[in-house]
């Protein structure tokens with residue numbers, strides 16, 4: 697075995713034997729060593745990671761994005777559906793204290809359609825009706841399709857606001873204004 701010449705940097709020391717035959721092998725070994733060091737010095741290792749993360753918030757964000765995108769790309773459609781359902785369930789439980797069973801039950805009670813316009817969930821973009829709730833009390837009133845839900849909100853979501861709209865629709869051509877052009 698050739699020996700290292702003392703005082704000569706390793707990369708210039710032609711007589712030094714190559715420890716690893718290929719760059720891949722060297723890289724693997726480096727990974728293994730890093731892992732071993734990490735397991736022996738967990739506290740220092742985690743502290744160093746946290747310090748690096750604090751110094752590079754933008755890189756952390758980019759890495760997280762890359763990681764989650766790669767993970768999502770690997771998922772099957774079924775897995776995505778399961779996750780979407782879980783998120784939906786969590787959201788309605790948090791917002792209205794309702795579970796998926798409650799949705800099915802209320803939908804059945806409403807004969808499987810929107811409580812206002814009778815559109816069915818199949819006619820909806822997201823194949824689901826929305827929980828409509830009283831903005832004052834927070835109490836759930838029923839299931840509405842998205843347009844109806846928005847319409848209620850836009851009109852003030854109160855008997856007062858809806859009566860105003862009703863009065864308007866009823867009276868626009870008779871009492872409120874002397875409307876010059878009358879749609880026939």
Ligand SMILES: [Zn+2]
Pocket residue numbers: 810811812813814815840841842843844845
């Ligand atoms: Zn509707």
